[in-house]
Amino acid sequence: MPAVQDSAVGRVLACVDEDLDHARSRLFELLRIPSISTQPDHRQDMQRAAEWLRGQLEELGLQTAIMPTAGHPKVVGFHPGPPGSKAPRVLFYGHYDVQPADPLDLWHSPPFEPQLVEGPRGPRIVARGAVDAKGQSMMFIEALRAWKTAGGGIPLPVIVLMEGEEEIGSPNLEPFLKANQADLRADFALISDTNMWDIDTPALTTRLRGMCNCEVTLKGPGMDLHSGLFGGSALNPVNVLARILGDLHDKDGRIQVPGFYDKVRPVSSGQAAEWQSLGFDEAAFLKGIGLTTPGGEKGVQALQRIWARPTADINGIWGGYAGPGSKTIIPSEAGAKVSFRLVPDQEPQAIFEGFQRFVRDRLPTGMQVSFQAFGMAAGILIDTDTVWARAAKEALQQEYGRPAVMIGSGGTIPVVEQIKRVLGIDSLMMGFGLDDDQIHSPNEKFELKCFHKGTRSHALLLGKLAG
CATH class of the missing domain: 3.30.70.360 (Alpha-Beta Plaits)
Structure with a gap:
């Protein structure tokens, strides 16, 4: 990377660090909006969240619009990057809708009054949507903000697509992608709606069931x-x-x-060996949910049963x-x-x-x-031998001081398959959630460390792709 680019990245990372309290305050503003997509009583809150996001993207210089669908609207922002940029065009996908907060009596604080509370690993943000996916989406927006503030401008072409129906199965996403195929043209999609291996070990999710x-x-x-x-x-x-x-x-x-x-298809021997080296403790995993005996296919390694079978x-x-x-x-x-x-x-x-x-x-x-x-x-297998995947591995290695683990996910993220099929592009899934974040449950949380380092990692990724 040229020295001038290194200098810019250093300024951007320093900006992320110095602006962390303001970034958290902005996230709290979004978390206070009860944008529950499945409940008709919250239709105005959905619109309010979309308008809030439009304002944030407009502040960063993106050409932004709230685009109606048969359900809740999409928020789309475009930035051309610097003149003559030959860097890849990134389509960032996130969602601003959240799950209902029920049962309310199990929350330690009101679900839409975000709190910063001390946890075993430091401060954590507690609110509905903290990690799924308002917090994870705001990491990318804050990385763009740091580049605009301290790096001389957003360093590459960017499209931001925020939808309001992910928690109800994205019924209007595929028609939207088809209708706006030309405008959404990009080299790859970046999605932060997945997990790390643990709080100190970054990960890229390379397969979905x-x-x-x-x-x-x-x-x-x-x-x-x-x-x-x-x-x-x-x-x-x-x-x-x-x-x-x-x-x-x-x-x-x-x-x-x-x-x-x-x-x-069987998992490759190399992938199986990497997963085996993670030291996954299935007994402890089951104990945490009140079980002792594993299910699934006998004779198949635990992570393969969860991720690849x-x-x-x-x-x-x-x-x-x-x-x-x-x-x-x-x-x-x-x-x-x-x-x-x-x-x-x-x-x-x-x-x-x-x-x-x-x-x-x-x-x-x-x-x-x-x-x-x-x-x-359909299930998805993602190629990690791409310009953007290599840049992500470098960014995560630089931020965490250790290699990113290539993990699978037993869950389903339909948008990844739809983006591949409709837009013809692969996704890069670089998420910063943890297994104990209580997604969809009372007391959902996002570790402040994950929010901070996730923002830095996104800023590094943008710099490496631009450089």
């Missing part, structure tokens, strides 16, 4: 029946459904849906009487919610069709079945 989320309903007799009069003759949908779902896994934890593993889970099951006391009936119907977490190359629609065959092959004659799909997303 996909999702096939569905419902199955069995219908037997035309009405609930007296179990004494009809038991032994009438088929019981709850019994049948329980037996069928009990066949989903064999004794070794492998999923029995036809063709389920046909496109599942597909799963099938019954998320809910119902049928018959579940009130106090007893009611001796044969129910007329039974149902279950079933989700499959998928790995790259597995096709969600093919898995859904395989599950339907699995159920129908075990269905007694005379019983009816119906299916409904709720959400489909």
